[in-house]
Amino acid sequence: MNNHYEPYVRNKRDLKVPYISCQDYTNLEQASKLIPALKQINQTNRNLADTEAYAYILRSNNDDDIHKSIKYGIWTSSKENNEKLNTKYLEAQEQGKTVYLFFSVVRSGQFVGVAKLTSGYKDESFQYWWEIKKWKGHFNVQWLYVKDVPNKHFEHLKNSDNVEVTRSRDGVLLSWETGKEMMKIFEDFADKKSILNDFNVIDEREQALRQYKYQMQQSRNQQQYYPYYQYQYYDYQQQYQQYPQYQQYQNYQWQQSQK
Numbered sequence: 001m002n003n004h005y006e007p008y009v010r011n012k013r014d015l016k017v018p019y020i021s022c023q024d025y026t027n028l029e030q031a032s033k034l035i036p037a038l039k040q041i042n043q044t045n046r047n048l049a050d051t052e053a054y055a056y057i058l059r060s061n062n063d064d065d066i067h068k069s070i071k072y073g074i075w076t077s078s079k080e081n082n083e084k085l086n087t088k089y090l091e092a093q094e095q096g097k098t099v100y101l102f103f104s105v106v107r108s109g110q111f112v113g114v115a116k117l118t119s120g121y122k123d124e125s126f127q128y129w130w131e132i133k134k135w136k137g138h139f140n141v142q143w144l145y146v147k148d149v150p151n152k153h154f155e156h157l158k159n160s161d162n163v164e165v166t167r168s169r170d171g172v173l174l175s176w177e178t179g180k181e182m183m184k185i186f187e188d189f190a191d192k193k194s195i196l197n198d199f200n201v202i203d204e205r206e207q208a209l210r211q212y213k214y215q216m217q218q219s220r221n222q223q224q225y226y227p228y229y230q231y232q233y234y235d236y237q238q239q240y241q242q243y244p245q246y247q248q249y250q251n252y253q254w255q256q257s258q259k
Contacts, residue, residue: 015124015138017072019210025199026192037073037115037143044187046144048180054088055100055179057159057168063105064130066112066195067202070146074126074138075101075115081171082137086121088173089139101141102165102174102182110150112195114186115141128209145186146194153185 022031032038058077060066069075076082085099092099099117104110119140129135151166159165160173165182174182 013123013125015074015122015126017074017126017128019207020071021203022199025196026194031196035071035073037070037141038146040142040144042145042147046183046187048183051098051176051180052095053098053100053176053179054092055102055174055176055182056085056088057165057170057172057174058101058103059168059170060103060105062130063108063112063195063198064202064205066103066105067199067206068126068128069103069115069141070113070143070195071199072126073118073140073142075141076126076129076135076138077171079136082121082139084171085117085139089117089120092117100144100179100183102179104166110148111154111182111186112148113143113146114183115143118142127213128206145183146196147186147189147191148193148195149186149189149191153189154182157181 020034022034025031028038028041032041058075058081060069077085089099101115101117102111103113103115105112117139121137121139123137125136126138154165157165157178159168159178160175161168163172165174165178
């Protein structure tokens, strides 16, 4: 684990997450030792046949946010979706069920992985999503599959709105029968290509963002230390005017003006 920059923490509602990097993310044995959210990655024989659970389609606007979700085991969405997921997670906890999340990136033509919720909604906000300040709070997630599976493998499946899962809106609920079939497709899909192949490139963008945030925080700290510099300087001048030397100088100036 490498900390290239100090975590940017603006206030107590910001989630403090140290930077993580791995030399070869495609080496799952190595990556899972560094990244807790990958401990259960790409396992087979999950025995879901008799399991009852909930499943949702989640759509990310970019690969970078999927990258952060996998590395740090977190996710967040719109306020509406967060409320929906939190309610379903609490309900699932009472029933002894699991909430599964099927991730797709907008306009990618594929699903990129499956995760499960491991917490309810938390107020602390992660500061390194691609769209700065847009997303609030977070959930903890555990990633089960990270694979690039083209949409054509899912086109026969539909969501609860009777729309193809490949055309689903963000935050749409699936029947568990559809969810189980999607899990089976991920488990059986043999191609090893995944977003993990691009992680080293995306890491560079994350480092640049962390550096930017760190520099901004340093700048704010400086402003906090000297917020009223001109007024402090004015007070100093006021004190200086009380010295005898200053009074003598003022008297001399007045005398010169009277000549």
